[in-house]
Amino acid sequence: MDERLLQDGIVGNRLSPPTYAENFADLHPPLDQHEALVESDRCYFCYDAPCMQACPTTIDIPLFIRQISTGNPLGAAKTIFDQNIMGGMCARVCPTETLCEEACVRELAEGKPVKIGHLQRYATDAAMAKNKQFYQRAAPTGKRIAVVGAGPAGLSAAHRLALHGHEVIIFDARPKAGGLNEYGIAAYKSTNNFAQAEVDYVTAIGGIEIRENMALGRDFSLDDLRGEFDAVFIGLGLAGVNALRADGEDLRGVENAVDFIAALRQAEDKGVLPIGRRVVVIGGGMTAIDAAVQAKLLGAEEVTVCYRRGQEQMNASDYEQELAKANGVVIRHWLQPKRVLATDGRVSGIELEYTALADDRLAGTGRALVLEADQVFKAIGQSLDASLWSDAGSFLQNGKIKVDAEGHTSIPNVWAGGDCVAGGEDLTVWATRQGRDAAESIHRSLTAQRAPAAPAALELA
Amino acid sequence: MADIRNNFIGIKSPNPFWLASAPPTDKAYNVVRAFKAGWGGVVWKTLGEEGPPVVNVNGPRYGAIWGADRRLLGLNNIELITDRQLQVNLQEMKQVKKDFPDRAIVASIMVPCEEEAWKAILPLVEDTEVDGIELNFGCPHGMSERGMGSAVGQVPEYIEMVARWCKQYTRMPVIVKLTPNITDIRYPARAAKRGGADAVSLINTISSITAVNLDTFSPEPSIDGRGSHGGYCGPAVKPIALNMVAEIARDPETRGLPISGIGGVTTWRDAAEFLALGAGNVQVCTAAMTYGFKIVQEMIEGLKSWMDEKGHATLDDVIGRATPNVTDWQYLNLNYVTKAHINQDLCIKCGRCHIACEDTSHQAITNIVDGLRHFEVIEEECVGCNLCVNVCPVEGCIDMVPLHAGELDRRTGKIVQPTYANWTQHPNNPMAQKPTPVQVPEQEVEPAE
Ligand SMILES: Cc1cc2nc3c(=O)[nH]c(=O)nc-3n(C[C@H](O)[C@H](O)[C@H](O)COP(=O)(O)OP(=O)(O)OC[C@H]3O[C@@H](n4cnc5c(N)ncnc54)[C@H](O)[C@@H]3O)c2cc1C
Ligand SMILES: Cc1cc2nc3c(=O)[nH]c(=O)nc-3n(C[C@H](O)[C@H](O)[C@H](O)COP(=O)(O)O)c2cc1C
Ligand code: SF4
Ligand code: SF4
Ligand code: SF4
Numbered sequence: 001m002d003e004r005l006l007q008d009g010i011v012g013n014r015l016s017p018p019t020y021a022e023n024f025a026d027l028h029p030p031l032d033q034h035e036a037l038v039e040s041d042r043c044y045f046c047y048d049a050p051c052m053q054a055c056p057t058t059i060d061i062p063l064f065i066r067q068i069s070t071g072n073p074l075g076a077a078k079t080i081f082d083q084n085i086m087g088g089m090c091a092r093v094c095p096t097e098t099l100c101e102e103a104c105v106r107e108l109a110e111g112k113p114v115k116i117g118h119l120q121r122y123a124t125d126a127a128m129a130k131n132k133q134f135y136q137r138a139a140p141t142g143k144r145i146a147v148v149g150a151g152p153a154g155l156s157a158a159h160r161l162a163l164h165g166h167e168v169i170i171f172d173a174r175p176k177a178g179g180l181n182e183y184g185i186a187a188y189k190s191t192n193n194f195a196q197a198e199v200d201y202v203t204a205i206g207g208i209e210i211r212e213n214m215a216l217g218r219d220f221s222l223d224d225l226r227g228e229f230d231a232v233f234i235g236l237g238l239a240g241v242n243a244l245r246a247d248g249e250d251l252r253g254v255e256n257a258v259d260f261i262a263a264l265r266q267a268e269d270k271g272v273l274p275i276g277r278r279v280v281v282i283g284g285g286m287t288a289i290d291a292a293v294q295a296k297l298l299g300a301e302e303v304t305v306c307y308r309r310g311q312e313q314m315n316a317s318d319y320e321q322e323l324a325k326a327n328g329v330v331i332r333h334w335l336q337p338k339r340v341l342a343t344d345g346r347v348s349g350i351e352l353e354y355t356a357l358a359d360d361r362l363a364g365t366g367r368a369l370v371l372e373a374d375q376v377f378k379a380i381g382q383s384l385d386a387s388l389w390s391d392a393g394s395f396l397q398n399g400k401i402k403v404d405a406e407g408h409t410s411i412p413n414v415w416a417g418g419d420c421v422a423g424g425e426d427l428t429v430w431a432t433r434q435g436r437d438a439a440e441s442i443h444r445s446l447t448a449q450r451a452p453a454a455p456a457a458l459e460l461a
Numbered sequence: 462m463a464d465i466r467n468n469f470i471g472i473k474s475p476n477p478f479w480l481a482s483a484p485p486t487d488k489a490y491n492v493v494r495a496f497k498a499g500w501g502g503v504v505w506k507t508l509g510e511e512g513p514p515v516v517n518v519n520g521p522r523y524g525a526i527w528g529a530d531r532r533l534l535g536l537n538n539i540e541l542i543t544d545r546q547l548q549v550n551l552q553e554m555k556q557v558k559k560d561f562p563d564r565a566i567v568a569s570i571m572v573p574c575e576e577e578a579w580k581a582i583l584p585l586v587e588d589t590e591v592d593g594i595e596l597n598f599g600c601p602h603g604m605s606e607r608g609m610g611s612a613v614g615q616v617p618e619y620i621e622m623v624a625r626w627c628k629q630y631t632r633m634p635v636i637v638k639l640t641p642n643i644t645d646i647r648y649p650a651r652a653a654k655r656g657g658a659d660a661v662s663l664i665n666t667i668s669s670i671t672a673v674n675l676d677t678f679s680p681e682p683s684i685d686g687r688g689s690h691g692g693y694c695g696p697a698v699k700p701i702a703l704n705m706v707a708e709i710a711r712d713p714e715t716r717g718l719p720i721s722g723i724g725g726v727t728t729w730r731d732a733a734e735f736l737a738l739g740a741g742n743v744q745v746c747t748a749a750m751t752y753g754f755k756i757v758q759e760m761i762e763g764l765k766s767w768m769d770e771k772g773h774a775t776l777d778d779v780i781g782r783a784t785p786n787v788t789d790w791q792y793l794n795l796n797y798v799t800k801a802h803i804n805q806d807l808c809i810k811c812g813r814c815h816i817a818c819e820d821t822s823h824q825a826i827t828n829i830v831d832g833l834r835h836f837e838v839i840e841e842e843c844v845g846c847n848l849c850v851n852v853c854p855v856e857g858c859i860d861m862v863p864l865h866a867g868e869l870d871r872r873t874g875k876i877v878q879p880t881y882a883n884w885t886q887h888p889n890n891p892m893a894q895k896p897t898p899v900q901v902p903e904q905e906v907e908p909a910e
Contacts, residue, residue, distance in 0.1 A: 070728040072763045
């Protein structure tokens with residue numbers, strides 16, 4: 001046994017470089033041509049296909065799969081991008097087991113859905129490898145639109161707006177565009193710098209300028225944007241992290257899971273990332289699972305996810321939970337954090353309390369459990385910074401931006417989409433859809449005075 | 462983007478994908494749905510004489526063969542021509558043509574082989590203002606027992622006669638639809654041309670029995686314990702149809718006669734192959750009946766993508782491009798020598814190539830080398846037949862590698878010659894011509910334009 005693996009505390013280089021490389025390699029290596037043909041042959045080309053209805057962006061799945069089967073992967077890619085310009089990332093990160101593949105009729109028939117996600121990756125990879133651009137911008141409209149946030153919501157809105165001939169400026173607080181695609185998605189789902197490749201691919205349509213290191217509330221205000229631009233789209237995700245509200249939260253060794261993941265995503269050499277020997281992750285969603293799995297892959301000896309409710313209520317899908325278990329993560333339920341324990345100012349453990357449902361309300365039972373830990377990750381949800389909005393009371397709803405069916409906010413000429421809005425799920429594919437639909441709404445609104453709404457944008461190509 | 466607008470004997474359609482005369486085109490309801498889905502044209506379900514319409518069986522009309530995963534590979538049917546009133550069909554055709562002026566509508570007709578019958582129906586069809594007529598000389602079941610359909614299509618003289626009547630009694634373009642249930646497709650095609658037809662379309666369905674129920678000993682589809690041969694169509698018939706199209710396209714007597722290609726067209730690729738062999742457009746039945754009208758989207762997009770990729774701007778850049786490369790066996794180059802080559806990195810060692818070659822061919826693939834399971838081509842024995850390639854489960858694992866001129870063919874011990882030499886010049890051919898100068902019929906050496 002390598003000594004570094006058993007070293008207490010939070011240390012880097014627990015594993016050798018080849019082991020890191022192996023651990024953070026592509027979770028699902030791409031299908032080769034033969035595999036893609038065999039898999040695409042399984043699709044029944046269903047009428048009014050259930051998979052398509054289950055896709056938040058309504059990709060014409062039977063059509064693109066058929067195009068793969070007839071040797072036309074580029075045509076398949078166009079079918080995907082027509083509905084979802086982030087189709088490449090979605091192919092990698094969508095929880096297909098709860099979306100299209102759950103709805104696939106072959107899931108019903110035999111428990112083996114068509115591997116829609118893998119096929120989508122096959123097609124979009126083919127187009128991106130050739131840098132095949134399918135869309136041509138409409139004639140310039142002279143309209144300028146500000147997009148706040150270069151995550152999937154902002155990028156998808158920007159692409160659709162640029163397609164319609166508008167000029168788009170994206171402002172993002174971070175040094176790199178991509179949002180959580182760049183800073184959040186698990187490393188083994190998005191390898192080879194895919195997020196940046198996708199940003200380049202999407203913005204290659206032209207008419208989109210990205211200004212990094214520009215934060216709303218710090219470098220400019222919403223009113224500035226409203227004054228300067230014809231419309232504003234807000235897609236700034238959820239930058240805040242919910243607190244544990246447990247004693248000892250400020251101790252060294254207690255970290256935000258999203259910050260840990262962001263650092264991990266940015267590290268070329270995974271050895272520079274210090275990780276505890278015993279790690280406890282508090283939370284039950286995708287972030288908790290991703291933090292736990294990646295902690296394990298970094299060489300933590302013991303990783304335990306503690307969730308305050310039962311397995312059924314976990315936001316992470318069954319598939320994600322299985323993935324975690326397969327990587328040696330222990331998932332425990334009905335436990336809530338009480339107090340982080342310390343020795344010499346450093347985390348040494350965590351005291352948790354068993355919970356139970358009493359009259360459908362979750363409550364502590366008074367019984368405690370102490371887990372040894374030298375690192376604790378908080379992954380109990382992200383939140384929107386309410387201080388950004390002058391009139392948060394009417395602008396927000398349950399802590400998120402309130403929008404109508406078109407994605408329009410309560411402020412004139414301001415639209416919003418993605419994780420920061422109320423409604424939909426906090427997924428890449430939902431952010432993409434909301435960005436796209438808000439862009440269509442902006443386009444309709446900006447062109448309403450001049451001409452009737454343009455028909456489906458995609459005919460432009 | 463490639464321009465796939467189609468002009469077939471003056472009949473214009475936005476794309477070369479027409480629905481063949483069959484159930485998908487039997488009613489305005491279906492045809493309107495088809496046009497909305499994007500089909501370029503339809504040949505309306507075959508019309509019969511005025512009067513009481515034919516009746517269909519009231520039990521199963523279809524038999525089929527499938528792949529193991531229920532992919533429909535071949536379909537057979539015992540349906541007759543339209544069983545709706547002539548007037549109803551004509552009214553609907555007229556209305557749909559008015560509503561979709563940019564789409565092609567062709568009327569398929571089958572009436573008894575008598576001049577009066579044709580003379581009577583043609584003006585009625587003309588009145589609908591559809592774009593042309595197709596003479597159904599192909600239906601191999603039911604109607605043929607009544608002296609129509611393939612019963613006419615099997616007699617070139619009748620084809621010629623009826624085509625001539627039609628050209629005489631109508632101004633509409635005339636397409637003759639041929640039956641494949643003959644020995645040499647060129648004869649009926651020539652007859653159609655002699656009769657003045659503007660085009661031929663082919664193939665109609667092939668006489669077939671798809672299966673026999675081994676409990677009841679009834680052929681399928683079984684109508685109360687008995688069956689009748691039906692017409693075979695779908696992916697399985699494509700190779701037969703392709704050859705027939707090519708035969709007509711390259712026959713000196715019919716060369717240039719427009720052809721509407723039919724038979725197993727399921728994907729854009731099938732369509733492109735028909736076009737390359739000389740079809741001016743394609744007609745589709747089984748693919749639509751299997752997957753619904755939406756399937757045309759794949760065909761349209763796929764054809765355009767391929768044309769863009771290859772730099773073909775219009776259909777005319779594709780149509781007939783493969784025809785000059787179809788030749789008679791006797792003109793194939795006997796100095797072209799290939800050897801199979803197994804890529805050991807891809808080989809999964811299943812042994813199928815070995816046993817196919819060992820048991821049934823030329824004993825040219827090893828099984829054990831130095832005591833180990835190892836499959837490798839023995840060049841001394843390989844005749845270059847390509848059987849191993851076709852039985853190997855791994856795509857691209859076995860290549861046929863041509864030997865260059867000057868290389869030694871280790872099977873024959875001869876040096877590969879740079880010249881072209883065919884059977885007509887071969888010393889073993891008792892009828893051989895003098896080997897010099899190289900002589901090939903003019904048509905055979907025409908380069909693809
Ligand atoms: C750890 C983790 C793992 C995940 N895994 C998956 C997964 O596997 N599959 C999946 O579908 N979804 C996953 N998600 C969810 C998914 O990443 C999000 O739903 C999606 O990224 C939301 O897109 P968005 O554009 O709304 O916001 P984000 O991707 O968060 O992008 C917002 C952008 O706005 C910028 N920004 C923030 N504040 C400001 C400001 N004040 N001024 C200017 N710019 C600002 C940010 O820098 C960021 O670039 C995961 C999320 C996390 C946290
Ligand atoms: C059920 C059925 C009915 C058909 N009826 C006709 C018909 O009335 N007239 C005709 O010319 N061809 C008829 N056909 C033949 C088709 O038009 C077409 O020539 C044949 O099916 C081959 O094309 P496919 O392989 O695309 O199906 C029929 C085919 C089927 C399957
Ligand atoms: S539900 Fe499944 S089989 Fe049907 S179209 Fe979608 S992927 Fe294909
Ligand atoms: S396809 Fe329609 S008409 Fe034919 S047997 Fe089935 S349900 Fe009846
Ligand atoms: S058939 Fe193909 S895979 Fe099988 S042994 Fe031969 S070369 Fe190898």
